[in-house]
Amino acid sequence: MLSIDHYLFLSLALFIIGVIGVVTRRNVIVVLMSIELILNAVNINLVAFSRLYGDVAGQVFALFIIADAAAEAAVALGIIIAFFRNRETVLEDEMDLLKW
Amino acid sequence: MNAVVQATIEFLKLYWVPLLCGVAVVAILPLVAGYIVLVERKLMADMQARLGPMRVGPHGLLQPIADAVKLLIKEDIIPDNADKMVFWLAPVLSVGAALLSLAGLAIGPAFQIAQDINIGILFVVGISAMGIFGIVLGGWASNSHYSIMGALRSSAQLISYETAAGMALVSALLFTGTLNIKSIVEMQSKEGIWFVMLAPVAFFTYLVASIAETNRAPFDLPEAESELVAGYMTEFSGFRWSLYFLAEYTNMIVVAGVATTLFLGGWLRPFAHVSWLNFLDFLPTLILLAIAAYCVVRTPKQPTRVQQLFMLAVAGLCFVVGLVLLAPVILPMIKPSLASAVQPFYAGIHGGFWFILKVSLYIYFFMWLRFTIPRYRFDQLMRLGWHFLIPLSIINVLLVGIALIAGSYFGLHGWGLLLVTTPAAVIALLAALLILSAEKQRDAGHDPNAATDFYAG
């Protein structure tokens, strides 16, 4: 039978892959997509515990996380577009305007 | 491996009926879509005072089969720098999303592939929204200017009208209290009134939004031939193009199905519970026998033997289906003891007939609009979606909600709800006129020499 461990390990695997994507890739859009992956891993965790305890609060919280992810993706992509218009780059190493 | 085999057997034992229905739908749907195209061409010809396809088969009735064979044997051309994997994937995504959303619809009380899902209507609407990826990725993978522009315009149009369509559906869902498709039709049966009468502004909004959702005229700028060649479909030829085409007509059937379920009473006969109108039960049979009689009358006028036999075959088919529809109505009259045994057959077959009739009427209206109204320019299209339909649908949700609260306060049911919802509809129409006049005033003060940004509202 499936126990909570299965879902916890799946969620951990997705979380770690997301973290590796965030700290390793140079392309800022791939970093954003990895952040979405991290948020999804957290959602799986929440919904699994919600099913374990029969309490729907976990699913409601996951719903808020999805709404929040939408808001954050919209603003972050707006910032990337604005920056791209000025500097023609999407690589994080080249976004060094604030360097002294 | 043993676990997988065991799981497959368990799955088949539970779900073999929906699986069979699904296979039947996927097998029949391309044929149905082909004949919808033939009907469109014949209608277009009729409204333009000409005859349409007449050569292939009697009155062009075998034209879709000829078209299908041509598309299948055409050479598969892939543009030079196109991304091959995405080029292959894009039509598959479009067709997959369209067919999957068709699985959530109930074509009668007995025929539903994804049975009794809690989130019925939301499933259909949400999965059909995934077709946008087929368009965007197809346009990008073609590596051509017209394709990308067509894809961006088409997907911008789709996401703009999704909100208005969703809000219109919410106005009707306020009457049902549930998202389950069968419960929605049962609620219309219980109230005895179709929701189109209770929420006409929502029906109008959904009608306009669904025309835009399926890229039909007058909102078909992204795929019009004189504008962008064929938009995102330009570089796709042969079988790939026919997949996009099938996706578009399946989307039409899906939005017609959703509108029929929510607004037009699903599979209910008109005035389903008024017993003195029960003679309307004979209407399906009468319609089919009339078609059969017409085919028999036209048979001697066919030029060749084969075409005469074909017409007689069509007449025979309509006659047989008419008799099948007659049986569940006549048998309880002859032998009253059979009434309860025949009831599920009656509900299933007649329900299916009425649903298909209503969907056909909705699609006929789509085609009628296509041949009548000129195309919207893209910025006019976006402005209509954002500045008119979305405010109208949000105001309508508020007004229908207030009307419902007033209705339950006074204890109104069924046709009595019309007392509260008609004022709500009138106020919504006044709000619509207000928005339109405000737009006109803004246009009057607009500088005609300023640069137009096409993607702004």
Add this chain to the structure above:
Amino acid sequence: MLDKVLFYFFAAVAVGSAVLMVTRRNVVHGAIFLITALLATAGIFLQLRAEFLFIVQIILYVGGIMVLFVFVIMLVNLDVALQQIQFARQKWVALLVALALAGQVGLMFWSSGKMPGQGLPMLTAAAAEHLPPNSEEVAKSLFSSYLLPFEIASVLLLVAMIGAVVMAKRRT
């Protein structure tokens, strides 16, 4: 048994797509693999009998956020970026630290034994038949106990919408 096979299938698709997404050179391919990973996550939600969240994931995440991502990728798609180095200079150290984190948390999951419900079955087949309708439960909870977070989330979405429009507008 069907539950188990479904879970392993969706889990394999999710993890496989995630790995592929993080390693692709072409960002559009990465976006397609993220879509597959999100669809597999929606499948996991469905397998956990959270139907409302399944369809919300598909409508919002796949049909909304990913469409936004694909649009922006097409806007900023540079052929130059395709030829450059894809991974940052700190990739080996970063990988090491991430794997250390994974090992730590995994060890905690494996060996605690005191976690609530560990080792016990999640949902028996009998209990699965008697679940209350999921949409109604979520709606009841959302509009009564969690009404304030709901309203705050709508203000957040409004602010994000205004912010995105202001950031992306062309300054004429």
